[in-house]
Amino acid sequence: MKKHSVLKKVYMALIILFLYAPILTLMVLSFNEGRTMGKWTGFSLHWYEDMFADEDIMDALKNTVIIALVSAVVSTVIGTLFCLALPRLNNKVRSVFLALNNIPLLNADIVTGLSLMLMFVAFGITLSMGTVILAHITFCIPYVVLSVRPKVRQLGMTHYEAALDLGATPWVAFFKVVLPELRSGIFSGFLMAFTMSVDDFIVTHFTRGAGINTLSTMIYGQVRIGIRPTVYALSTIVFVVVFILLIASNIISGKSATVKARRKAES
Amino acid sequence: MSSTLVELEHISKSYGSKLIIDDLSLTIHENEFVTLLGPSGCGKTTTLRIIGGFETPDSGRVLFEGRDITNTPPNHRNLNTVFQKYALFPNMTIAENIAFGLRISKKSKQYIDDKIKYALKLVNMEDFADRSVDSISGGQQQRVAIARAIVNEPKLLLLDEPLGALDLKLRQEMQYELIRLKNELGITFIYVTHDQEEALTMSDTVVVMNQGYIQQMGTPESIYNEPENAFVAAFIGDSNIIPGFMVQDKLVDILGVRFDCVDSGFGTNTPVDVVIRPEDVILGKPGEGRMDGRVTHIIFKGVHYEMEVMAGGFEWLVQSTVGHPVGEEVSISVDPFNIQIMNKPASEDEEAIKLDE
Numbered sequence: 001m002k003k004h005s006v007l008k009k010v011y012m013a014l015i016i017l018f019l020y021a022p023i024l025t026l027m028v029l030s031f032n033e034g035r036t037m038g039k040w041t042g043f044s045l046h047w048y049e050d051m052f053a054d055e056d057i058m059d060a061l062k063n064t065v066i067i068a069l070v071s072a073v074v075s076t077v078i079g080t081l082f083c084l085a086l087p088r089l090n091n092k093v094r095s096v097f098l099a100l101n102n103i104p105l106l107n108a109d110i111v112t113g114l115s116l117m118l119m120f121v122a123f124g125i126t127l128s129m130g131t132v133i134l135a136h137i138t139f140c141i142p143y144v145v146l147s148v149r150p151k152v153r154q155l156g157m158t159h160y161e162a163a164l165d166l167g168a169t170p171w172v173a174f175f176k177v178v179l180p181e182l183r184s185g186i187f188s189g190f191l192m193a194f195t196m197s198v199d200d201f202i203v204t205h206f207t208r209g210a211g212i213n214t215l216s217t218m219i220y221g222q223v224r225i226g227i228r229p230t231v232y233a234l235s236t237i238v239f240v241v242v243f244i245l246l247i248a249s250n251i252i253s254g255k256s257a258t259v260k261a262r263r264k265a266e267s
Numbered sequence: 268m269s270s271t272l273v274e275l276e277h278i279s280k281s282y283g284s285k286l287i288i289d290d291l292s293l294t295i296h297e298n299e300f301v302t303l304l305g306p307s308g309c310g311k312t313t314t315l316r317i318i319g320g321f322e323t324p325d326s327g328r329v330l331f332e333g334r335d336i337t338n339t340p341p342n343h344r345n346l347n348t349v350f351q352k353y354a355l356f357p358n359m360t361i362a363e364n365i366a367f368g369l370r371i372s373k374k375s376k377q378y379i380d381d382k383i384k385y386a387l388k389l390v391n392m393e394d395f396a397d398r399s400v401d402s403i404s405g406g407q408q409q410r411v412a413i414a415r416a417i418v419n420e421p422k423l424l425l426l427d428e429p430l431g432a433l434d435l436k437l438r439q440e441m442q443y444e445l446i447r448l449k450n451e452l453g454i455t456f457i458y459v460t461h462d463q464e465e466a467l468t469m470s471d472t473v474v475v476m477n478q479g480y481i482q483q484m485g486t487p488e489s490i491y492n493e494p495e496n497a498f499v500a501a502f503i504g505d506s507n508i509i510p511g512f513m514v515q516d517k518l519v520d521i522l523g524v525r526f527d528c529v530d531s532g533f534g535t536n537t538p539v540d541v542v543i544r545p546e547d548v549i550l551g552k553p554g555e556g557r558m559d560g561r562v563t564h565i566i567f568k569g570v571h572y573e574m575e576v577m578a579g580g581f582e583w584l585v586q587s588t589v590g591h592p593v594g595e596e597v598s599i600s601v602d603p604f605n606i607q608i609m610n611k612p613a614s615e616d617e618e619a620i621k622l623d624e
Contacts, residue, residue, distance in 0.1 A: 159356060161348075161354070162348070163367070164342045165341050165342070165348045166347065166367050166419065167342050167371045167372055167419070168371050169342055170342075176356075176367075
């Protein structure tokens with residue numbers, strides 16, 4: 001038995017090592033004094049300083065945040081409304097809409113990006129930050145739906161009806177009773193959309209206008225002209241931010257899951 | 268009876284191709300406790316939801332105090348609902364739940380505070396005002412749901428199987444509570460249940476429904492003692508439903524034996540269904556009754572024994588405080604008053620159904 005458990009632990013350690021060794025390497029090298037890739041010459045934070053001083057990087061960071069925020073907010077609103085409308089549709093129409101919602105999730109990014117670009121060009125829309133935001137909204141909506149829909153289903157219609165029954169108008173019933181119950185799902189949907197947007201390279205690459213860079217397109221551009229350790233520093237920061245967001249979203253949905261379990265156990 | 272509160276006029280409703288309610292008309296009086304009783308899918312909940320305003324009938328009208336409210340949204344109806352799963356708002360405390368309706372109608376803070384206290388006292392939950400919904404039991408949630416509905420002083424309270432999720436003991440307690448509340452508040456209750464005992468215990472009027480039609484309507488006593496068709500007889504309590512024919516007024520032929528009865532007006536030699544409640548079958552020594560038989564089963568039920576007696580080719584269900592062992596020869600007799608004659612079912616919805624019990 002004991003031997004087995006040691007084996008298990010070694011196996012787990014190996015998997016984690018393989019998964020995270022590359023990122024750890026990157027993080028370590030971002031603190032490297034020199035700029036050679038495989039050689040440790042001493043600890044330094046100067047790549048981080050350089051990064052914050054680099055206008056291109058700061059510009060890309062600003063674009064990334066704007067694009068991610070706007071597309072996450074808009075897709076959260078649209079996705080949530082979609083989830084609220086679903087129960088009112090009949091089964092056939094509902095399954096059609098759900099299938100339509102799932103296709104972008106499975107579709108290859110390159111196809112999504114290419115087709116979006118073609119459409120923008122065909123309709124004479126100049127590629128700009130606006131087109132990137134539109135593109136991001138389209139691929140973020142399904143993620144919002146995935147995280148809000150279970151909450152809507154779990155809530156059902158009775159709370160809404162109970163509020164109406166007590167004299168609330170549909171608006172009041174929605175904002176005072178329905179929305180608070182969906183909050184955790186909406187928030188994790190928003191986080192998911194935000195990370196997906198920050199993460200995206202391919203779709204952004206195809207739909208951005210001239211001179212518009214996000215972090216990912218900028219890093220890719222730098223790779224071609226010779227990579228600098230400022231990019232390691234940047235990547236480290238991106239990784240840490242995404243990591244924190246993911247943990248936050250897990251904690252939030254985990255919390256509501258335990259509440260649900262407790263409710264179930266009591267009833 | 269006092270004046271009319273709610274009138275349903277020729278209500279029909281279907282979902283897709285499934286007809287839920289067919290041409291239903293019903294009058295409910297002020298201060299009445301009306302129970303809609305029937306198996307699941309009989310249309311009772313849909314009827315309640317139409318009165319509550321959560322469904323619109325395909326045809327027909329709903330009148331409330333003489334005013335047509337068929338298309339009035341629920342928030343503009345002077346009635347409140349206690350939902351099957353309580354539907355308390357989890358993001359609010361018990362007191363906030365109760366205050367919800369009052370805050371919407373913009374009552375003063377003093378009024379709301381007084382009402383919360385009053386309502387919590389009424390349902391024996393004084394100490395729970397600041398507790399969260401999650402922290403109280405199902406029975407307590409039920410009480411809060413009732414309190415939340417009645418603080419708005421509705422003319423009419425709709426209750427959709429409110430005791431369905433509670434255990435037997437609590438359910439019986441809540442039945443008494445509801446009767447007490449109704450008498451104290453003097454408001455009309457429309458109560459939906461599939462539990463016939465609950466219906467008989469609490470109601471002034473029981474409306475038995477099946478497949479979207481009203482099967483019978485009346486006081487609990489009349490529903491139990493004089494079921495009009497096989498469905499009602501089988502659904503309300505246990506009964507022996509035996510095919511027979513009316514020989515003439517006040518004389519019925521059951522399994523080849525003539526029994527005196529009190530019903531008339533069925534014509535002569537008309538096939539009928541005869542209903543005899545198991546507690547009305549009198550067992551005696553062989554030869555002493557109308558027909559002889561043999562006990563085939565016996566179980567002890569607490570208050571009484573329940574036996575099956577094979578007599579005249581029919582298995583009679585008999586309840587008696589005196590048990591007879593299996594195999595014993597007995598005689599069967601029935602008091603003429605306890606023989607209920609019904610017309611043969613005219614349609615599918617009037618037929619007796621097998622209950623899964």
